[in-house]
Amino acid sequence: MLLHSISKSMSMGGRVVPSRIVYQPTESNNCTPQGCPTEITFNRYEALAAGFPGIIHIESIDVTNETQVRSNRMVLNEGNLSGFSELVRRIRAVNGQSLIIFQLSHAGRLSDPAFKAPAAVYARSDVPDIHVLSTFEVEQAREDFVACAVLSWKAGADGVDFKQAHGFLADDFLHPANNRSDQYGGSFKNRTRFFRETYHEMRRRIPDANFIIGSRISPFEGIPGGCGTAGPDEILEDLSEITAFAKLMEREGIDFINVSAGYAAANLELLLPTARYPEGVPRLFSWTKAIKQAVSIPVIGSGYSYLRDGQNNLFISEPKKKSLLAFAEYNISHGYVDLIGIGRQAIADPLFAKKVLDKRESEVNWCTACGGCGMLLGSNKPIGCTIYDPKYREILAKLNSDRSEG
Ligand SMILES: Cc1cc2nc3c(=O)[nH]c(=O)nc-3n(C[C@H](O)[C@H](O)[C@H](O)COP(=O)(O)O)c2cc1C
Ligand code: SF4
Known part of the structure; x- marks a missing residue:
């Protein structure tokens, strides 16, 4: 297949992305209990670096050790800084070309109570008695993101992805259902304040104008009053506000938008299309196209893996027209991503x-x-491919046998 588009470099902020294939953040649960990368983490990222993608996103990194969605995830703080510097060093020793972007996240209402009681931006009817952050705690969360961005720069990353997707804390602010009565809820201006303040404080405190700051968003979350709806009780798709938010992010100076979808606690299939839901692929591509048409900064798309070499259930007769690479070329050449x-x-x-x-x-x-890696993720096990890597196949087999015995 002729690959005109995906091999081309492009600029992002003040830097060059050497090709159009980007490795997305995928958490791997192989850090120390304190959140520091281990030898397993280094080896995993060395293997990814040997693939020479345009960008290597480092998986979801918690901005404090109290805001984790599960254990053994990455946590970036002063104590773990040397581990993250070593991670960057090990990646660059294999490949000095790919950009390295750290994804910064705060799980908010999705945090595991084993660390601290989950805290949310506003109360939803599904979990009405959750702790709602005070204005002071919101300001503390902003500071946690900023401090973590500064540490990412110190560790040698090329940039950060300020995660505002999948129902995590920063994304909760954006919801039309966010009815906080302080300056972080209610109007569109108030609901986007957390983004604006956090972003500008990151820029002010990082002394490198070329440091990349981007954001992953879920344009449609499929929950009442979530992103991609027109009001607090609406569930139907309406992209007007989220595209306005994309334009706002561009105006404020953000360097890229990474488009995903869905709300992790409710509908993982919106972000991970499978044979049961092949239409998830064109839906993700459509949301990406809508964001791309709203802005001029680089837009990253998601949801390509299910397409593979064309052996998929999309209702298109010719495999070569529905493969991952065919869609990659099509979407880039049509200006959809x-x-x-x-x-x-x-x-x-x-x-x-x-x-x-x-x-x-x-x-x-x-x-x-097949969903094997997702099953390991959901069971808080170290993550790898259960089809091609025997080590992870065994972990999954043991998990399944423990379940059937229990
Ligand atoms: C095991 C696993 C871990 C993931 N971890 C993250 C993560 O840390 N941050 C994030 O934004 N998305 C995460 N995702 C979602 C992926 O980044 C991506 O959006 C999703 O897998 C769909 O893309 P694909 O079809 O290429 O797999 C994860 C997905 C999987 C399967
Ligand atoms: S376990 Fe491997 S083959 Fe299965 S979904 Fe995950 S990456 Fe794909």
Whole structure:
């Protein structure tokens, strides 16, 4: 297949992305209990670096050790800084070209109570008695994000992704249902204040104008009053406010938008299309197109892995017209996206980008979208591909046998 578009470099902020294939953040639960990367983490990212994607997103990093969605995730604080500096050093020793972007996250209402009682921006009827952050605590959360962005810069990252997706804390502020009575709720201006303040404080405190700051968003979350709806009780899709937010982010100076979808506690299938839901792929592409048409900054798309080499259930007769690479070329050349985000496919085959760019497509270990890595994630186990890596196949087999015995 002729790959005109995905091999082209492009600029992002003041830096160059060497190709259009981007490895998305995928958490791997292999850190110390304090959130510091381990040798397993280093090896995983060295393997991803050997694939030479345009960008390597470092998985979701918690901005404090009280805001984790599960244990053994990454936490970036002063105590762990040397571990993150070593992570960057180990990646660059393999490959000095890919940009390294740290994804900064605060799980908010999705935090695991094992760390601290979950805290939310506003109370929803599904969990009415959750602790709602005071204005002081909101300001503290803003400071936690900013301090973590400064530490990311100190660790040597090229930039950060300020995660405002999947129902995590920063995303909760944006919801039309956010009815806080202080300056962080109610009007669109108030609901976008957390983003504006956090972003500008990151810029003010990081002394490098070329440091990239982008954001991952869920344009449609599929919950009442969530992103992509027109009001607090609405569930139908209406992208007017989220596209206005994308324009606002661009005006404020953000360097990229990474488009995902869904709300982790309610509908993972919106962000992870599978054979049961192949239409999830064109839906993700449509949301990405809507954001791309609203802004001029680089836009990263998601949801490509299920397409693989065309062996998928999309209602298109010719496999070569519905493969991952066919859609990647189509979407870039039509101006629907700039960069192709690869999640599960990079877990299945960390060398994916290199194989494709070297025209060795026949050597790719295609992700089967079997859901094995997601099952490990949901069970708080270390994560890897349960199809191509025997170590993770065994972990999954043990998990399944423990479940059937229990
Ligand atoms: C095991 C696993 C871990 C993930 N971890 C993260 C994460 O840390 N941050 C994030 O924003 N998305 C995360 N995702 C979502 C992916 O970044 C990506 O959006 C999703 O897998 C869809 O893309 P794909 O079809 O290429 O897999 C994760 C997905 C999987 C399967
Ligand atoms: S475990 Fe399954 S879904 Fe996950 S990367 Fe491997 S093949 Fe893909």
